[in-house]
Amino acid sequence: MSIGLLQAHGCHGVSAVKEGQKQPPAILSGETAITVALAGQPNVGKSTVFNLLTGLNQHVGNWPGKTIEQKTGIYRQNGLTMNIVDLPGTYSLTANSPEEVIARDYIIKERPDVVVAVVDAAILERSLYLVAELLPLPAPVVVGLNMMDVADQEGRHVEPEVLEAALGVPVVPMVATKAQGVRELADTIERLVRGDIPYHPRCPQIRDDHQVVLDEILALVESYVPDPYPADWVALKLLEGDKEITAMMRRALPDAIWDQVHDVLMAHDDALVAVASGRYDWIGRMIRAAVVRPQVGQISLTERLDRWATHPVWGMGLLAGILALVFWLTYTIGAPLQDALDTYVVGALADRTGALLANGPEWASKLMVEGIIGGVGTVITFLPILFIFFATMGLLEDMGYMARAAYVMDRFMHLMGLHGKSFLPLFLGFGCNVPSIVGARVIESRRARLLTIMIAPLVPCTARMVVVAFLAPVFFGQAATLVSWGLIALNLMVLALSGMAINKIAFRGERAAFIMELPLYHIPNWRTIGLLVWQRSLAFLRKAGTIILVISVIVWALSALPSGDVETSYLARFGRLLTPLGSLMGMSWRMMVALLTSFVAKENSVATLGILYGAGEEEAKLATILGTALTPAAALAFLIVQMLFIPCVATVAAIWQETRSTRWTLFNLAFLLVLSFGTSIIVYQGARLLGWGV
Amino acid sequence: MLGRLLSLVGQGGVHSYADLAHQLGVSEELLEQMLQDLARMGYIQPVGGTCDTSKCHHCPLGSGCAMDARGRVWVLTGKGSSLRGGC
Numbered sequence: 002m003s004i005g006l007l008q009a010h011g012c013h014g015v016s017a018v019k020e021g022q023k024q025p026p027a028i029l030s031g032e033t034a035i036t037v038a039l040a041g042q043p044n045v046g047k048s049t050v051f052n053l054l055t056g057l058n059q060h061v062g063n064w065p066g067k068t069i070e071q072k073t074g075i076y077r078q079n080g081l082t083m084n085i086v087d088l089p090g091t092y093s094l095t096a097n098s099p100e101e102v103i104a105r106d107y108i109i110k111e112r113p114d115v116v117v118a119v120v121d122a123a124i125l126e127r128s129l130y131l132v133a134e135l136l137p138l139p140a141p142v143v144v145g146l147n148m149m150d151v152a153d154q155e156g157r158h159v160e161p162e163v164l165e166a167a168l169g170v171p172v173v174p175m176v177a178t179k180a181q182g183v184r185e186l187a188d189t190i191e192r193l194v195r196g197d198i199p200y201h202p203r204c205p206q207i208r209d210d211h212q213v214v215l216d217e218i219l220a221l222v223e224s225y226v227p228d229p230y231p232a233d234w235v236a237l238k239l240l241e242g243d244k245e246i247t248a249m250m251r252r253a254l255p256d257a258i259w260d261q262v263h264d265v266l267m268a269h270d271d272a273l274v275a276v277a278s279g280r281y282d283w284i285g286r287m288i289r290a291a292v293v294r295p296q297v298g299q300i301s302l303t304e305r306l307d308r309w310a311t312h313p314v315w316g317m318g319l320l321a322g323i324l325a326l327v328f329w330l331t332y333t334i335g336a337p338l339q340d341a342l343d344t345y346v347v348g349a350l351a352d353r354t355g356a357l358l359a360n361g362p363e364w365a366s367k368l369m370v371e372g373i374i375g376g377v378g379t380v381i382t383f384l385p386i387l388f389i390f391f392a393t394m395g396l397l398e399d400m401g402y403m404a405r406a407a408y409v410m411d412r413f414m415h416l417m418g419l420h421g422k423s424f425l426p427l428f429l430g431f432g433c434n435v436p437s438i439v440g441a442r443v444i445e446s447r448r449a450r451l452l453t454i455m456i457a458p459l460v461p462c463t464a465r466m467v468v469v470a471f472l473a474p475v476f477f478g479q480a481a482t483l484v485s486w487g488l489i490a491l492n493l494m495v496l497a498l499s500g501m502a503i504n505k506i507a508f509r510g511e512r513a514a515f516i517m518e519l520p521l522y523h524i525p526n527w528r529t530i531g532l533l534v535w536q537r538s539l540a541f542l543r544k545a546g547t548i549i550l551v552i553s554v555i556v557w558a559l560s561a562l563p564s565g566d567v568e569t570s571y572l573a574r575f576g577r578l579l580t581p582l583g584s585l586m587g588m589s590w591r592m593m594v595a596l597l598t599s600f601v602a603k604e605n606s607v608a609t610l611g612i613l614y615g616a617g618e619e620e621a622k623l624a625t626i627l628g629t630a631l632t633p634a635a636a637l638a639f640l641i642v643q644m645l646f647i648p649c650v651a652t653v654a655a656i657w658q659e660t661r662s663t664r665w666t667l668f669n670l671a672f673l674l675v676l677s678f679g680t681s682i683i684v685y686q687g688a689r690l691l692g693w694g695v
Numbered sequence: 696m697l698g699r700l701l702s703l704v705g706q707g708g709v710h711s712y713a714d715l716a717h718q719l720g721v722s723e724e725l726l727e728q729m730l731q732d733l734a735r736m737g738y739i740q741p742v743g744g745t746c747d748t749s750k751c752h753h754c755p756l757g758s759g760c761a762m763d764a765r766g767r768v769w770v771l772t773g774k775g776s777s778l779r780g781g782c
Contacts, residue, residue, distance in 0.1 A: 126725040208698075271698075271778050273736055278697040281729055285696065285721045292722075304713075311711060412709040513742065513770040514704040516730070519711045 034082040035194055036111070040104060040135060041119035042128060043090035046147040048072075049177040050119055051087045054187065064089075064103050081191050086113065092127075094134040096245045108138045110229055115190050119145040122152035122159045122174075129287055132168070133280040136204045137234050141193060144172045145186050150179070157292055164291035169201040205283035207237070211275035214265060215240060221262050225253045240272040303401075303521045310402065311519070313416075316409035321486065323402070327393045328485040331386055332474045338385035347378040367565075368557060371612060376553025379611025380545050380604055383471045384538065390470050391537045394463075395530040401522045408517050414497050415515075427453070427460055427496070434462045434648050438655040454656055455669050456499040458648035459676075461492045464603040468643055471607050475624045476636035484637065488644050495645060495676070544602065552598055552605045557612050567613065582678065586642070586685045587635030596642055602649055634688035638681040645677035696721070700729050701778065704739055705771050730769060738775035742768040 041047040052059075055074025064071045072087040088107060089100035096102050108116060118135050120128030135142050144164070152159050165172035171189045175182030192198045207215050219236040226232040227249065238246035239262065251259055266272070309315050351374045358366035397403050414427070427437060437457040441450050469488055473481035559572035567573060576590030583593040591613040599606040614626045631639070647653065647670050657666040699719060703710070712723040719726065733739045 124724065126722060127728055130728070274697045274701070274733075274738070274778065277732060277736070281696045281721070281725065284725060288722055288725065289720075307711075307713065311714070408709065408711055415707075415709045513768050514707050515709045515768050516715060517709065517711050517767075519713060 033080070034084060035114035035190075036084045036086060037076075037190055038086045038088050038108060038111075038113040038116045038140070039119060040088045040108075040116055040131065041090060041145075042092050042121070042131060045090075045119050045121040045128060046175075046177040047087065047090060047119040050117070050145060050147070050175070050183065050186070051085060053177060053180055053183045054083070055085050067099060067103060069099060069103060076187060078187055079191060081194075083187070083190065086111075091131065093130055094138075095241065096243050102245065105134075105138065108135070108140050109231070109234075112229065113140050114194055115143055116140045117143050117145050117186065117190070119147050119177075121148045122146050123148050123155055123157060125152075125157075125159060125292060126284055126288055129284045130280060133205045133283055136168075136170070136202045137231070137237065139229075139231055141200050142170050142202065143186070143189055143193060144168065144170060145175050145177075145182070146172050147175045147177050147182075149174050149182075150176045157294060160291050160293065164287065167203065167287050167290040169203040171198055171200075203283075205280045207240070207279045208275040208282075211240070211269065211272055214269050214272060214275075217265055218262060221258055221265070222250060222254065225250070225255075225258065227253055237276060239266065240269070241276050242266075242273055303519075306522055307405070307519065310405040311408055313409075313412060316405070317413060320406050320409050321490070323397065323406070324489060325482055325486045327390070327397075328470070328473075329482040330393055331390045331470055332481045335386035335389045335470075336474050339382050342385060343382040347374060347382050350374060351378065363565075364561070367561060368554070372554055372557025372561075373550065376557065376608035376612045377545050377550050380549055380608045381542070383607065384541070386470055386474070387467060387541060388534060388538055390467065391534045392530060395533040396525055398533075399525045399530050401520045404517065404519050408519060410493065411515060411517070413493070414500060427457060427500075433464075434458050434460060434652040435655045438652060438659050441659065451660060451665060454659055455665075455672060456496060458652055458656075458669070458673060459492060459496040459499060459645065461489055461644060462648075464649065465492075465644055468599070468603045468606060469640060471604070472636075472640060472643075475627055476631065476640070477633065484640070488640055491641065491680075492644050495680070541604075544604070548602045549605055549608050552601055553608045553612060556594070556598060556609050560613060572613075585682045586638035586678070587632055587689075588639060589630070592631070592635075592639055596639070596646060599643065600647060600650055600653075603643075606643065634685050634693060637688070638685040641681045641684055642677045645673065645680055647673045647677075697729055697733060700726070701733060701738055701771070701775060704730075704733075704769050705776070733775070734769075737772055738778060739769045740772050742770055 039047050039051055051072060051074065054076040058076070059072060059074040062071050062073075063069065069089055074085045074087075076083040076085055086107070088104040091098070091101045091104050094101050094105040096105070107113070116135055116138070118128075118132045120132060132142065132144060146159065146161050146164065149159065159174075161172045161174040171193060173182055173186045173189050175186060177183065189198065193200065206212070215236055218239055219233055222236055222239070223232045226235045230246075230249075235246055235250065239250060250262070254262065269275075310319055351370050354369050354374060355366055358369060394403075397406070434457055437460060438454055441453045441457065466489070469485050473485045473488075477484045556572065559575075560567045560570045562571055564570070572594060573590060576594045579593040579597075580590050583590060588596075591610070594613065595606040595609040598609045610627065614630065627636075648656075653666065653670065656669055657663065660666060696719060700715075703715065703718065712726055716723045716726040721729070730739065734741060
C-alpha cells in the first residue's frame with residue numbers, strides 16, 4: 002500500500018510535455034512502505050525481475066474486474082518495505098488492449114511511488130517507446146536496463162550513464178537472468194524515494210507545429226478534467242484520438258466546450274502522427290546518445306563495400322562485372338572439364354553400349370546410343386559447367402552479395418519506370434518464374450496484376466541462365482562470356498520496357514516503396530555452399546533421369562520413325578513446317594524443334610540438339626557439329642529466342658491458375674512468341690544486312 | 696520524423712533499410728518500428744508476403760528463390776495519401 006508521502010510527478014505541469022522539468026520527490030525517513038510498479042514490454046525479463054525481488058513473498062490474483070493475472074509481492078531492505086506490483090506487459094499505453102488500459106489506469110489512479118520500466122537493451126528503440134509514454138504519467142520512473150549481455154553479444158554497446166543523463170531519470174544496468182543488477186535496482190528505488198537522487202525527466206515533445214494545438218486543447222479542457230487524470234496528459238491523449246479518454250472527456254465537458262475541442266481535433270487529424278513523431282524524435286536522440294555501434298569489423302566493412310555495391314551507377318557496373326566474371330569462370334574452368342567428360346565418360350559409354358548391343362536389334366542400339374546417351378548424356382556432360390555456375394552463384398549468395406544484386410537491379414527497373422508493386426513478384430522470379438507468378442497476388446488491381454503476370458516470364462530464371470551457360474560456349478567459344486552477359490542485359494531491358502508500359506497503363510501514377518533488407522557481408526561458409534551445390538546438382542541429375550529422359554526418348558523415336566533416317570522422320574516433317582519462320586532467323590528445322598521441346602523443361606533443348614545433331618555422326622562432338630551447322634548470327638538468334646521464349650510448362654500452368662483465364666494464358670504465350678521471334682528476327686536480319694556473323 | 700518517412704514512402708522507389716535509416720538519421724531497428732507504427736495507425740500498408748516456393752518442386756533450380764534477399768513493399772493508404780499532402 003502506498004503511504005502517499007511522495008508527490009512525484011512526470012513531465013506535466015504548466016509547460017506540458019517539455020523537456021528538463023525538475024520534479025523532486027519528497028524525502029522519506031525511518032520505517033515506511035512504498036508501492037513500486039513494474040512496467041515493460043512482454044519478454045523483456047520483467048517477470049524475472051519481479052521474482053528476484055519478491056522471492057516467495059508473492060500473491061497471484063486477477064486485476065479487478067478483469068481476467069488478466071495480477072501479481073504482487075513484497076521486498077524489504079533498510080527498513081523500507083516495497084510493495085511490488087507487476088503490471089501487465091504492454092508495448093505502449095495507447096488503450097489498444099485491456100493490458101494497456103490496466104497499466105496506465107493503475108499508474109494514474111493508484112499513483113505508485115515509483116514505476117520501474119524494465120527495458121531490453123538489445124531492442125532499446127522498441128522499449129523506449131513505452132518509456133516515452135510512462136514519463137508524462139504522474140509517477141517517477143526508474144529504468145531497469147535489462148539484457149545488457151544480449152546487447153553486447155549483438156554488438157550494441159549501451160552506455161547506462163549516458164542514457165541516464167539523456168533521460169534525466171535513474172538507469173540501472175541489469176542482467177536479470179543472472180541476478181545481476183537487481184540489488185542495485187532496489188538501492189536506486191530507495192535512494193530515489195529518500196530524495197538522494199535528483200529526478201529531472203526529459204520527456205518527448207509534440208512536433209513543433211502542433212504545440213499550439215496542444216496548448217489550445219489544454220486550455221479548453223483543463224478545468225474539466227476529472228480527478229486524478231493529469232490535464233496535460235488528457236490533452237495529449239485527445240490529440241492522439243484515444244477512444245477511452247475521448248469518451249471520458251465527452252461526458253465531462255459542457256457541450257459548447259466539447260464542440261470547440263471537437264472542431265480543433267477535426268482540423269488536425271494528423272495530430273496522431275505529430276505526437277508519435279515527437280516520441281520517435283526523442284527515442285532517436287536517446288539512441289544516438291547512449292548506443293555505441295562498433296564501426297569496425299562486419300558493419301564497417303558492409304558500409305564501405307555498399308558505398309560501391311549499392312551505388313546507382315557503380316553498383317550496376319559492379320553487377321555487370323561480377324556477372325561477366327561468373328560466366329568467365331564457368332566457361333574457363335568448366336569447358337575443359339565438360340570436354341573431358343564428353344570424351345572419356347559419355348563418349349566412352351556410348352562406344353561400349355554400341356559394342357554391347359551390336360548383336361541385338363538396331364533400333365535398341367540406336368535408342369540407347371543416339372536417344373538416351375545422345376540426349377540425356379549430352380545434358381550430363383554439362384554438369385561441370387553447371388557445378389561451377391552453382392558454386393559461384395552460391396558463393397555470392399552466401400557472402401551476402403546477391404541481395405545487393407537484386408537491389409541495384411530493382412532500382413534500375415524503378416528508374417526505367419517499373420512500378421514498386423511489380424518489383425516484389427518480379428524480384429522473386431530470378432530463382433524460378435513460378436513464385437513470381439504466384440507472388441503477383443499482392444497486386445489488388447486485376448489489370449495491374451494480369452500485366453505483371455504477363456511480363457514475369459521475362460525475368461531470366463536460373464534455368465534459362467543455365468541453358469545459356471550450356472550453349473554459349475558451344476556456339477561462341479571465347480566470346481561466350483560477352484554473349485551471355487549481353488543476353489541477360491537484353492532480357493532486363495525488355496523487362497524494363499514492358500514494365501514502363503504497364504506502369505503507364507495500369508498503375509497511373511500510384512506509387513509504392515520497396516524497402517529491402519540487405520544482410521551484412523560475411524565470410525562464406527564453404528560447407529553451406531558445398532551443400533547448396535550438391536543439392537542443386539543432384540536435383541538437376543534427377544531431372545535428367547526423368548523429364549529429360551522421357552522427352553529424349555520421344556524426340557528420338559519421332560526422329561527415327563518411320564524409316565530410321567532423321568531427314569525423312571515424322572519429326573523432320575513436322576519441323577519443316579516451321580522452316581519458313583526459322584529461316585528468318587537462320588535456323589534449321591532441328592533448331593526449331595529444339596526450341597519447342599524447351600517448353601517442357603528448358604534443358605530439353607540441349608538434349609534435343611544432342612539427339613538431332615548427333616544422330617548418325619561418329620566421334621564428332623556436339624560443339625564441333627553445331628559450330629559448323631550454325632552461323633554465329635543464327636546461334637545468337639537461337640539464344641535470344643531461348644531467353645525470351647515461352648516459359649516452361651509449370652510456369653504456364655501457374656499463369657493459368659493465377660489468371661483463371663485461358664484467354665489471358667494464350668495471350669501471354671502469343672505475346673512471348675511474338676516478342677522472342679520478333680527480337681530474334683530483327684537481330685538476325687540486322688546482322689545479315691551488316692554482314693556480321695553470317 | 697514520421698511525416699518524413701511517410702513522405703519517403705509516398706514518393707515510392709527502391710530503398711534499403713540502411714539507406715532510408717541514414718536519410719532519417721535513425722537506426723534500422725527504429726525505422727522498422729516506425730513503419731510498423733505507421734501501418735498500425737492506418738497510414739501505410741504492406742503489400743505482399745514471403746516467397747512461396749511450394750510450387751517450385753518441378754525445377755531443380757527453383758531453390759534459389761528471391762536471391763536470398765528480403766524486401767517489403769509499402770504503399771500509402773487513402774488516409775496516408777491525404778496526410779502526405781499536408782506533410
